[in-house]
Amino acid sequence: MNTDELGSAYQEHLAGLYPERVLALHQMAGAAEVDERHRIFDVIRRFLDMCRIMNKTWPTSTRFLTSCLGDEILECVFAGIIHQSASHELKSAIRQASIELLAAQTESVFFEVFKYEELITKSGKMMCLYEATRQVDGYEIVLICNSDMHNLFSSLDFYRKTHAPTSFFRTLQIPKRLTYVLKEI
Amino acid sequence: MNQVRLGISVSLLELEKLFESGLTGALGRINHFSLEFKVEERGPFEKVGKMARNAQCTISLHPVDLNLSDKLNLDHLERVVEIANTMDAKYIEEDLGIWRISNLFMGSHLVNPMMTNDSIQQTMENLLYIQAITPISILIENPPVYWNSGPVEFWDYFTEIMLKSKANMAFDIGHYVGYCRSMERDVYLPKANAKVWDLIRTIHLSGAQLWEWHGVPVWLDRHTEPISQYLLKIATYCLRNASKAYSVLLEMEGANQATRAQNIENVIAVLDRNYAA
Numbered sequence: 042m043n044t045d046e047l048g049s050a051y052q053e054h055l056a057g058l059y060p061e062r063v064l065a066l067h068q069m070a071g072a073a074e075v076d077e078r079h080r081i082f083d084v085i086r087r088f089l090d091m092c093r094i095m096n097k098t099w100p101t102s103t104r105f106l107t108s109c110l111g112d113e114i115l116e117c118v119f120a121g122i123i124h125q126s127a128s129h130e131l132k133s134a135i136r137q138a139s140i141e142l143l144a145a146q147t148e149s150v151f152f153e154v155f156k157y158e159e160l161i162t163k164s165g166k167m168m169c170l171y172e173a174t175r176q177v178d179g180y181e182i183v184l185i186c187n188s189d190m191h192n193l194f195s196s197l198d199f200y201r202k203t204h205a206p207t208s209f210f211r212t213l214q215i216p217k218r219l220t221y222v223l224k225e226i
Numbered sequence: 227m228n229q230v231r232l233g234i235s236v237s238l239l240e241l242e243k244l245f246e247s248g249l250t251g252a253l254g255r256i257n258h259f260s261l262e263f264k265v266e267e268r269g270p271f272e273k274v275g276k277m278a279r280n281a282q283c284t285i286s287l288h289p290v291d292l293n294l295s296d297k298l299n300l301d302h303l304e305r306v307v308e309i310a311n312t313m314d315a316k317y318i319e320e321d322l323g324i325w326r327i328s329n330l331f332m333g334s335h336l337v338n339p340m341m342t343n344d345s346i347q348q349t350m351e352n353l354l355y356i357q358a359i360t361p362i363s364i365l366i367e368n369p370p371v372y373w374n375s376g377p378v379e380f381w382d383y384f385t386e387i388m389l390k391s392k393a394n395m396a397f398d399i400g401h402y403v404g405y406c407r408s409m410e411r412d413v414y415l416p417k418a419n420a421k422v423w424d425l426i427r428t429i430h431l432s433g434a435q436l437w438e439w440h441g442v443p444v445w446l447d448r449h450t451e452p453i454s455q456y457l458l459k460i461a462t463y464c465l466r467n468a469s470k471a472y473s474v475l476l477e478m479e480g481a482n483q484a485t486r487a488q489n490i491e492n493v494i495a496v497l498d499r500n501y502a503a
Binding site: 123 | 373444
């Protein structure tokens with residue numbers, strides 16, 4: 042845990058500010074004692090700040106992610122922020138927590154969608170050859186894809202811009218022709 | 227006539243631009259700048275320090291990097307002191323609490339200080355250490371607090387730290403009003419003869435949003451918002467009592483030009499009323 046350099050009082054303090062079950066905490070806010078309601082407000086303030094940054098950074102991917110996996114996935118990213126102390130900025134910590142969380146789901150396409158959105162945001166081009174690497178279980182995975190990711194992403198972006206209901210996102214066909222190259226590290 | 231300076235908070239590059247373009251219009255009355263920076267930042271600190279001296283303006287440093295309430299990062303501290311010397315800073319001002327976890331800068335996720343006796347002791351030791359390595363004054367600021375995190379009362383907490391460490395205070399009015407809301411109490415200010423007024427060296431003012439959330443009064447610091455008449459009224463009282471105050475600081479990052487000009491005009495009116503001969 043990267044909060045080790047803090048005293049134990051503040052480590053405990055931080056764990057309370059970045060809990061894993063934020064949504065349940067929010068639902069019980071109205072029934073909580075007054076002092077506790079103020080603490081919950083501070084937690085929710087931080088959680089919403091993270092949601093704002095995620096939605097601004099990956100407007101399409103975040104919508105896809107939460108539509109498929111539910112808002113609960115955001116709680117995992119939130120609880121992971123304070124472990125990202127190699128970052129200098131909160132925004133980078135949120136980015137890293139999101140990527141790490143999604144990279145852990147080796148079967149999912151979410152990681153690739155996030156990376157693809159970052160790539161086209163930087164390049165300004167919707168259509169581009171996409172290549173990314175990541176490390177999983179002692180292997181370096183090099184992912185190369187071209188039109189498939191672009192097709193998926195275009196559909197996602199279309200749904201997002203038209204405020205499609207979440208069920209639309211779940212019905213999308215995930216690309217079958219992603220190319221993985223595994224290299225032992 | 228009191229010599230309280232009127233200041234605004236700025237980044238290094240903003241300040242450089244301001245000096246290059248000249249302090250005109252509403253900025254014509256500004257003669258103090260509180261510089262917000264992070265220790266990794268590299269830039270024309272020396273040049274801007276000279277520009278400030280030439281313009282007969284003073285500078286204070288707001289590093290937003292030091293965990294005064296917990297273990298101090300000595301490398302960060304060394305860098306802050308180096309910049310303070312380079313710029314001939316009048317003082318260093320820093321919110322209590324946790325600004326950093328290792329390299330991670332918490333920003334608006336600043337962690338409020340535990341208001342306990344242990345925290346008083348730790349903060350005092352940190353302040354004494356800082357004062358042992360630099361003659362530059364260190365001011366502790368009351369940070370934004372959204373919930374109660376300890377049994378010690380606000381004024382007791384800050385007064386005790388200052389008396390034990392000989393540090394002074396940057397009193398942020400918006401943060402204090404927010405603290406009172408978080409404690410579900412009226413805004414209480416010490417009486418005119420209270421010792422704490424002599425320890426306050428600067429008063430910070432900014433906009434804020436106040437509302438009710440799930441039935442409890444909450445708030446957010448909003449530097450983009452106009453400074454309300456309510457906060458100006460509190461500022462008037464504080465300035466009358468803080469006879470050793472060096473500056474009043476307007477924090478307006480992100481505010482539009484009209485809001486900035488209005489805020490400056492309103493605070494000048496407060497200063498003129500308070501210090502009219």
